[in-house]
Amino acid sequence: MDKKQVLLTQKTSLVCLLAGSIPLGFGLPAIASETIQTLSTPIENPLSLETSQATDPSAMAQVTSVSQLSDVRPTDWAFQALQSLVERYGCIVGYPDKTFRGNRAMTRFEFAAGLNACLDRVNELIAAATADLVKKEDLATLQRLQEEFAAELATLRGRVDTLEARTTTLEKQQFSTTTKLSGEVIFSLASAYGAYPGLGNRRSLAAGTTTGGAPGNDANVVFNNRVRLKLLTSFSGKDLLITGLQAYNFGGGLGSALGSPRRDSLSGTLGYADNIFGTASNARLAFEPQFGATNPSNLSGAPGNNNSIGLYKLLYIFPSGIDKLTLFAGTAAEVDDAFPTVVPFYGDGQESISRFGNMNPILRISGGTSGIGLASAAGFIWNISDALDFRALYGSVNASLPANGGLAGGTPLGAGLFGGSYVAAAQLTIKPSPAIDFALNYAHSYHQINILGLGESAVAVGAIPNVGATTPVSLDSVGATAAWRITPKVTLTGFGFYSFVNAVTGPDASTNILSYMGGIHIKDVLTPGSTFGLLFGQPPARDRVSGAASPKPEDTRPYHLEAYFKYKVNDNISVTPGVFVIFNPEGFSGNRTITVPVIRTTFTF
Structure with a gap:
């Protein structure tokens, strides 16, 4: 008997197994999937990261012992045959999770692949x-x-050859090996009713006084759009560069003079908006930019207005080298990029239709969610445990400008990384149980002019009454937000916000700003993925004033009531009809109730 015949003698067990049945997984290499670490919350909350781990290529290596297959036992009838094939002949591989799955059926193609391996x-x-x-x-x-x-x-x-050819073609024609593109397109129909009547109860916000002013008009039905593209790039698999581009056709912008707001926004048309940008008001849509067509950092045109293309997000997230600590920095970022919003109404393209309903105002302080990536920012994320997450940042509005020219120089918010308007903020997110999320916030900010930077009410401009528009102010703000999922589909949620605003120069003057909200959010209404939201609360309004800032007799509290239904057409299209109502808009008792009906259609890809 020659050597080849002796070799064949020892292959008898292999032949017997091949002539019988071979479990699925025999000789079939598992395919590794490589993923880029990407965003969890919404497209709008990129630093709330969920890690997609790439499958370790070593997990698909040839097993060298049958004991490595966790679901194979010595009592199995085929144990000895598997042991021989694995340990003597090395032509069996397991799944990446170290299982063999011997009881699964197989196709002739799979049998052929296993036979070929042996x-x-x-x-x-x-x-x-x-x-x-x-x-x-x-x-x-x-x-x-x-x-x-x-x-x-x-x-x-033949199939393998075809697959290799297609893979080669894709590699040559793909957009990028490191970048993932996502997009969102919003179409909306909206109007607003309840115009300012011109009866002497509207405040001239620049000076903080009450004047007769010009009456407003009910708005026509308007058709708006906003387009956003996000490029998510990873260079190491553990970092993330976010580049955001946008275009929109919302109006609003700097008036020709203080006291003469533009009327090309819904709020400006009603006559309730601030007298500088013509946009800050209780009657704000969730997806319109805070400052309309004006960039407040230099009073130029805002990037993206009039359907031009502008950069609204540029942020880099990277590991620190310390366990559980991640760093981030960027020149176009906003507070809610880093801090979880907690409320289920968050998502200006998918959930609440109003600016007020989207998040706690503490995340908007200092223009933190302007919609145009207002500030340069840097900070960290410390995942202390599954139940505790601590984050902090420092943001500067005009970090790119070397000189402060004031209003005359076109830089009303100051200049330099530390020389102009800034915000330092922190958030502790607590998850005491899988059904409860709770967030505590603190923010200290400085503004070179008399504003809050919220964009949710006209009192955000001319924040301290009877104080000049160019008076610097400092703010110390606190906030709390909670969400309680009483069932997997029903969530009770709410927030509270309080800010202490003080004049930095001039006469002693200060004011306190209060806001709160409560609501219910229901998932999978009528169809899977569809949601319903109902919320009520008080938009930011003055709670008290002191010193040179004196209250007005007609001061009162505004209230916001909103209902919306997001109908999920498919995975890429949703339609959201809704309406919100403002009682005592801008905090004046004589103002008419505002009603804003909206139909929003959102496309994602």
């Missing part, structure tokens, strides 16, 4: 002319099996 191993042993030899009859049996499955083997090879 035949390749036999050929290697023969070519090596080792001391392990088998019988000539067994070799003939293997040859017969190979001939019987020749068609399936040929088909399998």
